[in-house]
Amino acid sequence: MSKGIKKVRQSIEQRKKARGVPYSGSSKKQFTPPILQEEEKHGYAPVISDSGMTRERQNRMVSGFMLKGILSVLLFLGVALLWQMDSPRLQSSKEWTSNVLTEEFPFAKVNVWYQDTFGSPLAFVPEESKQQAEVAAMPVNGSVAESFQTNGTGIRIAPEGQTEVTALQEGIVIFAGNDRETNKTIVVQHPDSSKTTYGYLSNIDVHLYQHVSGNQKIGQFTPNEESDTVFFSIEKDNNYIDPVQVIKVDDVQ
Structure with a gap:
């Protein structure tokens, strides 16, 4: 084979290499583009499981618990x-x-301190609940069926029919559920560290750690064969107080 033919072939092979076209005698393998999955066509990368990363995450969780x-x-x-x-x-x-x-943690007192210090209520207090002074009233309209002297911890109020149960004053709900003695019961903690309890309710309309305002509806009572009275008590400094002595008797109908 003449030298001229060899030079021509070498020149052709060099041009093919420059264009990426495979030529005969080449040892390089052809590159085959991967087939895209349907998710990859829309920009979602396939999920690749990495046991090493999972194991490392589990080790961090175990270390945190320890x-x-x-x-x-x-x-x-x-x-x-x-x-x-x-x-x-x-x-x-x-x-x-x-x-x-x-x-117990003084939620209501801390809330008042926070408002006085920073000018706004805590996160669990809605903005519209900034209160003005309210006149204390009995939680339900009715007559006192059982006095504090008889009960020892609170009074029993007998409404004439179905009625709403309202909070005595602003505070934080620290209990809302079933009590062994007073069944469906709500306990509200107030800024003066006192607590009011509302028992034998038919429905509870508040939840734990909810902020309530004075005279706000917190539940409902419907007289039935099992109970025809609402239990109401006021406790401060681990001592029970006669609600009739705190609230005007005229407020009890």
Whole structure:
């Protein structure tokens, strides 16, 4: 084969290489574009399972639970150790710890402090519930069927028929559900640290930690064979107060 023919063939092969066209005798494999799935055509990448990433995420979760468990144990041991020590310097710490573990959190009082400090209610308080001073009234219209002196903790009010149950004053609902003694019951905590309880209700229209305003409807009562009265009590500083002495008797119809 003449040198001229070889040069021509070499020139053709070089031009084919430049254009990416395979030529005879080439050792390179042809590139075949992948077939797109239907999801990929619309811009959704296929889900690729990565056992390594899943295992790492599980390890982080286990580590988090273990850390919380260790901190809980340390907190328990710290409180136990605090109560075992008789140093007078730790007396105030013991009293504070005892109050934190036994007393209810003052949601209503904190809400009032927050409004006074920052000028707006907390997130769980709706904007329209900024209150003006309201006249306290009995939660239902009716006559007192059982006095505080007879009951010892509250009074029983007998409405004439189906009626709405309203909150005595502004506060935060700290209980809304079934009570062993008073069945369907609502307990509202007020800014002055007092609590009012409304028992033997037919329906409950509020939920736990809901902010309520004075005279706002919180439930409903319909007399029936099992109960024809609503239980109502006022508690402050772990002592029950006669509602008739707090609310004007004229408000009870």
